[in-house]
Amino acid sequence: MVLDILMILEKGIWFGFAALGFAVLFNVPQRALMIIWLIGAAGGLTKLIMMQCNIGIVIATFAGASLVGILSVSAAHNKHAPPLVFSIPSVIPMIPGAFAYRMMLGLMKLSGTAISNDNYYQTLAETTSNGLKALFILLALAVGVAIPMLISRKETIKKIRHKSDSLE
Amino acid sequence: MNGSNIHKVKEVEEMLLDVGTLLMSSGASTGRVRTTVNRIAEALGYDVELLITSRSLMLTVTEENGSDYTSSVRRTPPHGVNFKLVSGISRMSWRVIEDKMTVAQINEDINRLTSLPHYPRLVILSLVALAGASFCRLFGGEGWELVVTFVASFFGLFIRQEALKKSFNPYLAIVFASFAASMIAGLSVKLGIGDTPEHALATSVLFLIPGVPLINSLTDIIDGNTLNGIVRGVNGFVMAFAIALGLMFAMQIYGI
Structure with a gap:
């Protein structure tokens, strides 16, 4: 049990570094780097812990991405940068690379000629399953991270109106 | 119609076009550009109507208490994602409201923001390679596989940067980078380095994933900017x- 927890926490560190790499690639301001590491790790850990509790990977990813979205909105208020600066690098480590890769392999096998009939349906089933998982995880990621931003955007617009009214 | 007045409106319009196209090309969503x-136009006392597409920006600026107006279109420059610019312009737009900046001051600030340096190339390469190795660890890779993914991502990104510098088609640059990275990772599969070298192959290309266009x-789609959302989505899928x-x-060459 303790070992399991340690294993999951260790993965959190790697989630953080994966987020950090993309943050640097997207030229994020320096003051945001540390926060992105933390948000990326928190989102990834949420996903892993939920999966440990036998919750499906799509829902787990959605929860992780939503947490990233919510944390990004609050980080945006503190660090004075738009939320997407924090959220996009932080969710990228949760991208379903392994499923997409397996789907690719399957598609290549299916389009090849050297495949027998029995094998064909097995490969087709596996490829469809992997592809659909990849697609739904991707949708869960994007929707999960977008919703908190959209909800909070309404708030900031109100604040702008309020602010410009009070200035006049 | 007053000649100097229309000149002023033109000046504001040029500045707003700069702001909009820079934001669009550095990875802001359509809603944020608008x-x-x-926000900036309102603070300066102008009304603005926008037509935002992924490759160009069109806007009409009208004086709030006057009759002078002007319209213009500008192409969006093909720069890559740059969140320092997005956050810099966003901060500046608040300062325009709070500090009552003039158009000249805003232009100065835009020049300052566009000339801000990126991270040093070696730092970008190493940290992105580290991100690649992290992906490999997350998918269950160990030991040597991490090293292989690190090297593959490092050279893959290097190839992509070089290809973009030589102004190849951006999609082609991704093909080159993905090919280079998977050739390196595929070599480890061929030589049997590590226990499950497939992890290295699967994760060596992940540094290229089009996260910004897809998200x-x-x-954009949820926000109601359906057309721009579709354009970005197609862009991401082609990537x-x-x-x-x-x-x-690479896999065909190695026969994996």
């Missing part, structure tokens, strides 16, 4: 296809 341009696509193409070439 909000920011509107912005969904944000993903380019990654797969490079990977496929």
